[in-house]
Amino acid sequence: MGQSSQRKPVRKAVFPVAGMGTRFLPATKAIPKEMLPIIDRPLIQYAVDEAREAGIEQLIFVTGRGKTAIVEHFDMAFELETTMAEREKSLAVLEPTRIQPGNLVAVRQQVPLGLGHAIWCARAIVGDEPFAIFLPDELMIGSPGCMKQMVEAYEEVGGNLISVLEVPREEVSSYGVIDPGAAQGALTEVRGLVEKPRREEAPSNLIISGRYILQPEVMRVLERQEKGAGGEIQLTDAMAQMIGTQPFHAVTFAGKRYDCGSKLGFVEATLALALERDDMAEDVRAMALRLLDQGS
């Protein structure tokens, strides 16, 4: 029997959505950042669709106060569905919001102590299995999707995997950065990880981009609640401590990534996705050209 057939499959995914979204205030005062739509789907829907495409069965949302809209979004809206059905409107548009009963779990992060802490809040639900993590404000568009590419790599090498991409050197200090080892195709061995390094100290310009497959042992490291960059409990620091004890690889995502946690990235994603849609592309292109013309 091959080694890969003994690996536990990645069935669970954690979506940390308890951040305060300060960069989008006041929009995010009463609405979670993850519910902001790119055209007609909230950010969280893109992440959940990507998870399901990759074979994830159970969704674990780490939420906080004011985030209940996310859980509502994936509930069945009985009155809405009944009324739409009576009016003979298609319910197909709601299909992606349907989750099998029992496959959505929400846990609370009472205080936003950092991404590492948010992940640790899901430890009881994750249990003793490898699990995926999605940061929904990183919008990953690819075919197959980013997590599916990662699951395929996981089936080959096992252990821990993070998705990475190259950025200009001057941007590295905003991100988690990898110290790369040997590379083969899209897979690169990870020798070290550092969160928000100074530009001159960054080991590379390959940044962690919002998707992870981790082994449950990371929860034991997070249990120590050690604070890192910005006084927060950092996931990157916990992962760094796993290197050497378990296989650790980076997967270079073949696709496009939009940083929708920033306003510029959000606008770029909206335009780029609109320009790819059959029902909008032509009108949006004409509109963009008109606006650019007016601006000159």
Ligand code: UTP
């Ligand atoms: P960000 O650094 O983007 O923070 O978090 P944020 O609060 O969402 O947004 P800004 O920077 O204030 O505008 C990265 C991810 O980690 C989650 C966030 O929800 C986001 O998905 N997070 C962060 C938590 O769940 N809890 C935390 O304590 C911190």
